[in-house]
Amino acid sequence: MEILNRIKGALADSGKTGIWLARQLKKAPVTVSKWCTNTTQPDLQTLAKIADLLEVDIKDLLVSRK
Template sequence: MSKTIYNRIKSVLAEKGKTNIDLAGSLNITPETVSSWCTNSAQPSVKRLFEISKALDVDVRVLLVSTKQ
């Protein structure tokens, strides 16, 4: 059984040429927290998603996996 992917943070970081450490520094949190989001083992709060979108200069919707096929 495959793991459910809820967010695209890892993909967006790669698209922007940024690292977990870059994002962690922007949000003043640990790189381990960002890593847990990137592996989808934990999810950021909605408030934090908006902070991530600002830090990465993307629409917040880009950070989520679409529910439409």
């Protein structure tokens, strides 16, 4: 499985949990869990909301492909 995002790492860096993020976004915890394990990916609008909630640049949530 290809790692495309680092949401899990950003949550850990900020001391937040997936359950906290799910509540903030009004999403099911299983959805956030899938994002954290890179099973599925959030859309760009949701990724921008995650960046705002975690107070990070959206680029910090993506894995560079260079």
